[in-house]
Amino acid sequence: MGLSSPNSKSVISAKKNAIGVLQQMLGERLAVGESIRQHHCHSTTMIEPQMPDAVAFPNNTQDVSEIVKVCARYQLPVIGFGTGTSLEGHVNAPLGGVSVDFSHMNQVLEVNSDDLDCVVQPGITRKALNEHLRDTGLFFAIDPGADASLGGMAATRASGTNAVRYGTMRENVLALQAVMADGRVISTGQRARKSSAGYDLTRLLVGSEGTLGLITELTLRLHGIPEAISSASCCFDDIRDACQSVIDTIQFGVPVARIELLDELTVKAVNAYSGLTLPEKTLLLLEFHGSSAYVAEQADRCGTICADCGGSEFEWSANPQDRNRLWQARHDAYWATLRLRPGAMCLTTDVCVPISFLADCVTQAQEKARSFGITAPIVGHAGDGNFHMLLLIDGDNMSERKKAGTFVTWLAELAIKMGGTCTGEHGVGQGKINYLAKEMEGSVDWMSRVKQAFDPLNIMNPGKIFSVDAAGNANEAIQLAH
Amino acid sequence: MGLSSPNSKSVISAKKNAIGVLQQMLGERLAVGESIRQHHCHSTTMIEPQMPDAVAFPNNTQDVSEIVKVCARYQLPVIGFGTGTSLEGHVNAPLGGVSVDFSHMNQVLEVNSDDLDCVVQPGITRKALNEHLRDTGLFFAIDPGADASLGGMAATRASGTNAVRYGTMRENVLALQAVMADGRVISTGQRARKSSAGYDLTRLLVGSEGTLGLITELTLRLHGIPEAISSASCCFDDIRDACQSVIDTIQFGVPVARIELLDELTVKAVNAYSGLTLPEKTLLLLEFHGSSAYVAEQADRCGTICADCGGSEFEWSANPQDRNRLWQARHDAYWATLRLRPGAMCLTTDVCVPISFLADCVTQAQEKARSFGITAPIVGHAGDGNFHMLLLIDGDNMSERKKAGTFVTWLAELAIKMGGTCTGEHGVGQGKINYLAKEMEGSVDWMSRVKQAFDPLNIMNPGKIFSVDAAGNANEAIQLAH
Known part of the structure; x- marks a missing residue:
């Protein structure tokens, strides 16, 4: 039997042996207690947690390499762990295995100010990195909301x-060091x-979700902290007008x-959450970076564009306090919306469409949610055509859960039909495997060729991106080995 | 014997059969005449031309798919051909095979103005694309100098x-359609x-040089034509000061x-070439895009930075005629430098280093070229740390050729030591296979795993990126098949 039957006798004994070897190697840096294992598959989503068999805390790349070599020898799954803030079950261990927690590998190894880059270990979080960079006049631009680890991002x-x-992690990672499935x-x-x-x-x-290798070092692109930052807000009666303002702003x-x-x-x-008195309409929040003169010019242009599109109450300010007040609404959105239905679970969608379809996609989604009786506020990275609907669901109510599932599938398919994707930034993980197949069709086969070529034993984060059984030849190889 | 012995009896007969099938399929759109085959491996470099056995002119993706299916059946190499402007022997056919010329597939299929993207066929050139886009207010930003095809780029x-x-092709291709090695x-x-x-x-x-699949459609990112464009130039006595100006400009x-x-x-x-009277010193040429006010601000800042770094004669202008005159020097550089040694061949290097190493790399390269007695003018995309040395060589003089080879190897190794790459934008092709191995070390093994997984018969542009024999298992598979 292969890893796909994690409870077979031979697999259990292989696991025991592997964990024994790892314990000898890592001592206290291998944890097998239940609470720590639970912590490493905990998530705020509706995806059921699936515990690893052990949690390893490597101190350096060499440790990671040795851990993976042992896991390869005993065909034990290896799951990378940063801060556990992913939303699609990435840190789950459906076949058990070793969660590799990078929290001890959280150093900045180099800052090359002249080249606007730095080299970091994967466990550092984006806030810690920016704190480290503070005196250099540089910053790392990607901000996913959560204080995630750079490796996970x-x-x-x-x-x-x-x-x-500033782009996504795709544009901001210059190079990586990684431990591959055979421990190399x-x-x-280069830089x-x-x-x-x-x-x-x-x-x-980047984006392989730990299924091809474990990232052990990242060379990142940095940017100069802008001389001036200003913010603006604008209200719209019709969400379509807000979307048109976005299109015109980008196009201009x-x-x-x-x-x-x-x-x-x-x-x-x-x-309600923050005691603000924002007009209760669709709201656009904008931020401009540049010289003082240039942020003023940008704000002025956006003001004109928004007014032309039917926006009202356009306000802008370069004052940091005003800016923080304006952005408070955005930062509080997640926790504030949870209060709309106390005790509810939140299921977050992540579709991303060409911006010309954004208004259509958002309004159809709003209507559908209403017709389903689902409370589902929306926050969106409108400039990218990416938005999140926060479905507030009674987690114990099977009918609601089912309805939410139907809705999420419907929305993913709508986005795909519009030339978009089921996931703009959260990844596939366990939650979007079926949508990926719909979106990428024949391409998934070529992705799985890469997977099989890089990880023939299917030990690297199995059951993510591809279903547990979808590794095909990989599983066959495992069966032969047992 | 496999494809690596292109003259064995079985291979010759397989080729004949394959070409017969293709002729039946494509009629006059399969050419076998010597002059057309020669044209499809011609290059301006010192790499020896290697003719394909035939040249196919597909009209659409379906044609490409059918061509590749036939080539897969008979294990005949397939080499993509755009405009033939590559500098590393990419269009050569070291094992013979079919050159797939995309000149009939040169249409713009969609322009999505609201989304700032378009969908094109691979045979369209960048100038033709920008001509097509002229009335939309949009443009495609990547400009490699030559009027290359988008597929080749x-x-x-x-x-x-x-x-x-604006980034490279990596940042400006949103999605691709491709025909893989089995014709799928x-x-x-998505968009x-x-x-x-x-x-x-x-x-x-992107960057796989036709070794994994043939690109048959590209979804490209577009940008709005800037409201204002201005240019500037500045002279420097010391090339180090010019490089410091670049660093400060980027960092600012x-x-x-x-x-x-x-x-x-x-x-x-x-x-000498264009009858200009530029001060004969190191020259920086700059261009600024934005609103009128903003380009003025950018020019002003750069003027200050250059002056602080010891630059002189900083001039800028938003007048298109002045701009064209300033850029004439850059556009003429290739042909002008060839005149420095009439009859010489030009061997172009392409190293790219972190910009903090640019001054060191350029000055060491200048000294080395002088010590070798090689005339080697330099033009550089300084903002990226990428520069080209144009080695002017008597192609018939074996000692000069050898010296040039030694120099190119030395420079590639210097760049790699500085955290840079042997190729910033030209690709590996046939010319840089050995340097790739030095630069990427263990990673080349993982690249070749992808190659083997995607193209187990090694029919897609064999002998590029990897040496003809380096396909390992791929060649074994071919041997088994014969």
Whole structure:
């Protein structure tokens, strides 16, 4: 039997042996207690937690390499763990195995100010990195909301509110060091800004969700902290007008750093949660980076565009306090919307469509949610055409759970039909495996060829991106080995 | 024997059969005449041309798919051909085979103005695309100098003078359609701006040089034509000061659209070629895009930075005629430098280093070239740390050729030691296979795993990126099949 039957006798004994070897190697840095294992598959989503058999805490790349070698020898799954903030079950261990927790590997190894790059270990979080960079005049731009680890952000190809200006992890990782499925360590590139040297293994690992290798070092692109930052907000009676403002802003070449959309329901929730008095309409929040003169010019242009599109109450400010107040609404959105239905679980969608379809997609989604009787406020990275519906569900009510599932499938299929994707920034994990197949059709076969070529034993985060059984030859190889 | 012995009896007869089948299928759109076959492996480089056995002219993706299916059946190599402007022997056919010329597939299929994207066939050139886009207010930003085809530019991960602002083909291809080695057609993504949906097959194919599949459609990112464009130039006595100006400009966050470096020798050549009277010193040429006010601000800042670094004669202008005159020097550089040694061949290097190493790399390269007695003017995309040395060599003089080879190896190794790459934008092709192995070490093994998984018969552009014999298992598979 293969790993797909995690409770067979031979597998259990192989696991025991593997964990014994790892314990000898790592001592106290291998934990097998239930609470720590539970912590490593905990999530805020509706996906059921699935515990690993052990949690390893490597101190360096060499440790990671040795751990993976042992796991390969005993065919034990290896699951990377950063801060556990992923939303699609990425840290779950459906076949058991070893969760590799990178919290001890959280150092900044180099800051190259002249080159606007740095080299970090995967366990550092984005806030800790920016804290470290504070005195250099540089910052790392990607902000997915959660204070995620850089390794996890790269593994899921994360982005967030300012991707419209600075790109996603895809554009901001220059090179990686990774431990592959046989324990070998590779470097995928150099520090040069661009390269045509062979296949782009960096971009292949970014977004591979730990299924091809474990990231042990990242070379990241940095940006200069802008001389001036200003923020603006604008209200719209019709969400279509807000979306048109976004299109015109992008098309006009205004390099907005952030352009976020909150629907009426979210604004209501935020007002109640934070004691604000924002007009309870669709709200656009914008941020501009540049010189003082240039942020003023950008704000002025956006004001004109929004007014032309029917927006009202356009306000902007370069004052940090005003800015923080304006963005409070956005930062509070998640917790505020949970209060709309106390005790509810939140199921978050992540579709991303070409921006010309954003208004259609959002309004159809709102109507559908109403017709389903689901409370589902919306926050969106409108400049990218990416938005999240926060479905507030009674987790104990099977009928509601089923309805939510139907809704999520319907929305993913709508986005795909519009030339979009089921996931703009959260990744596939366990939650979106079926949608991936619908979206990418024949391409999934070529993805699984890469998977089989890199990880023939299917030990690297099995059951993510592809279903547990979908590894095909990989599983056959495992069966032969037992 | 396998494809690696292209003249064995069985291979010759398989080729004959394959070409017969293709002729029946394509009629006059399969050419076997010597002059057309010669044209399809011609290059301006020192790499020896190697003719394909036939040249196919597909009209659509279906044709490409059928061609590849026939080639797979008879194990005949397939080599993509755009405009033949590559510099590393990409279009050569070391094992013979079919050159697939995309010149009939040169249409713009969609322009989505609201989304700033378009869908094109691979045979369209960048100038033709921008001509098509002229009335939309949009443009495609990547400019590698040559009027290359978009398919070829994607295949080699090309960039050019304005990558410092707009990125390379990596950042500007949203999705691809491709015909894989078994003739199946895949789409690697949707039109959404960002996605976390599985492995990044788009970025895997971009830069794969036709060794994994043939690109048959590209979804490209467009930009709004800037409201204002201005140019500037500045002279430097010391090339180090010019490089420091580049570093400071980037670090200060001035979003220069172009920042090009010409060494003294190139300026001399350009003056002679175009009757200009530029001061014969190191020259920086800059271009700024934005609103009128903003380009003025950018020029002003750069002027200050350059002056602080010891630059002189900083001039800028928003007048198109002045701009064209300034950029004439850059555009003429290649042809002008050839005149420095009439009758010489030009061997172009392509190293790219972190910009903090640019001054060191350039000055060491200049000294080395002088010590070797090689005339080697320099033009550089300084903002990316990428520069080309144009080695002017008597192609008939074996000692000069050998010296040039030694120099190129030395420079590639120097760049790699500095954290850079042997190729910033030209690709590996046949010319840089040995340097790739030095630069990427263990990673080349993982690249070849992808190659073997995608193209087990090694029919897709064999002998590029990897040596003809390096396909390992792939060649074994071929041997078994014969």
